[in-house]
Amino acid sequence: MWRLLSILGVVGVAGGALLLGRRASASSTTDATNEAEADDVEPIDLPPLPTAADVPVEAVDMIDLEKNWGETPPDLRPLFALMEQVSNIVGSARVFAVIAYRESRFVAAAHNGNAQNEQDERDDSKTAYDNNKERNPPLRFGDQAAAFGSGGLFGALAPYFLWTGVPERGKKAPLLNAPPEIVFQPRAAAFGAVVYMQRILAHYRVDDIADIKVGWANPGLLGKGRGSKTYNDVRTRFLADAKALGIDLADPTIPAKLSAASWPGVSVVFEKLVGTLPAEFT
């Protein structure tokens, strides 16, 4: 292969740049803040983003990576497709794309809670941790999770994210020993999102696709909050997001109601999406 080396300045100079901006609300943070935060924990390397070649052949006819994705970045579509395929939640790939568009604008390192003016996000994660730590297995990085806020492709609140899979796996849930920064890893974020969607579909009244996003915002809105202003606002915003992104949720490949009836289980989903965590976090 031809390579442009010196002419294009590809030289081994140390240093770096975090050029991807985080979510808009966090964009005012300085690189120094991000550097300091990231230095707290050694970066975790999970397998790279899946590519079109990683989408199983049997799923290709069902999940076309080129049609009805709007502005979804092409190199993230295989991840969403893999989430659908692994979870057996038919039609969910594009729904995950719309949710990621809202929660992170597809920025994997999106973080709400790292800026001075994001105290509310930190409060939310602290409340989530304080209110739930007694009834859940301990988190090795509990204090960090409590102070983290939310982040990743799907805007997961750190403590809930690290407790993903506890109802099924109890003390063997896979992220209990992981630091909250693992939510920035797209495959880990995808795992959390898939399990979350399965729980919404399996345990709440979900009348249509927009209800999924309502449950994403707050499952309580699917019960007593149904029909409230917040419930309707979330639905309206979700449908507007789909339109802005350019995804037609009425596409015949997307059922009007999604189903998690063929859910393969947390362990299978984790293994297929994430694989094995580094030994120090298992």
Place this chain on the structure above:
Amino acid sequence: MDLSDYGLSGFQDPGLDLRSASEVRSWYRRQWTGIAAALGFSQSLERQYVASSTVSVAGENQTGLSAFAAALAPSADEAQARVQSTVLASVLARGRQRGELWRTIDDVATLPNGACYPAAGGELHRAFFPDTAPGYFGDGWPGPAPRAESACGWETPLVLHLGTFPWIYSGRLEGPGPGHRWPLEPARLGLGVVASLLDPETNLRQDARQVAAICRTFASHTLALLRNLPTMPPAGTWSRTPPPRLRVGQVFVRDGQVLVHQSSLHLAGLDGPRGRLSVLAYNYCVGRFTAFFALRSAAIRALPALPPHVQQLAVSSPDPVLRHYAEQAMR
């Protein structure tokens, strides 16, 4: 072939042998796989490869173009598509004639419909972006002004960088390639130029001096952007010093490409002296430059085996560098 004759350095010749069917297949498939990944039609290309048994250069290029067209949605704006297609057909014919297909510069007054199309309300709009300010491909093309007044406000020539389609505008490399938003037919014509430059005959017709000048300008404006990025060793190689640990979203360089760790390449960019530069656009343009010169070298090596009219156009080229190497090859 020594590319320093064109003022270029840092290239490594992959030594492609156009007379070897297996090398042709492997090299062209690498090219198209890269193009498809950048433009989002990998799945279509894979489907085409499963159904295709071609081993010719033309067949490989046709397979790539078919995959691209299959992935595009039908055109919504027929008026714009029609005008863009007729204008492009004209621009391409002249570009071929001049040996300057990579970058075309045309007086809009001489183009069909004056490069204007009627929008829904009947108002005439420019069918292309007036890309004449300094950018990553050059220092601007302010003139000459159209010889006749434009009905849709053209005040400059139509400048298109079709060699790097869909990044056809020197000043608009900040995001997805603007040509990718063109309707199906003009987009197919645009990528057809990229494909044709991968054809030995069209490649030899193209004046490499034009490509080299654009490449030098591109390099001069991107050099500083890459200097401070961490460099990772090529995948699968051993390094004496441990490579830097990367954070999610961190941009780095590996094997001549700019990549972003565990994040979408389609969102990453670098802020440079001529505006924001999409990482994807950067890699794609580098890929087009390298492919052009790789094929140019391969075509010269294979010249004695190419048809006589192709040999003739090489030995009588206005480009003295090509003439020199073509004469050597034919001895």
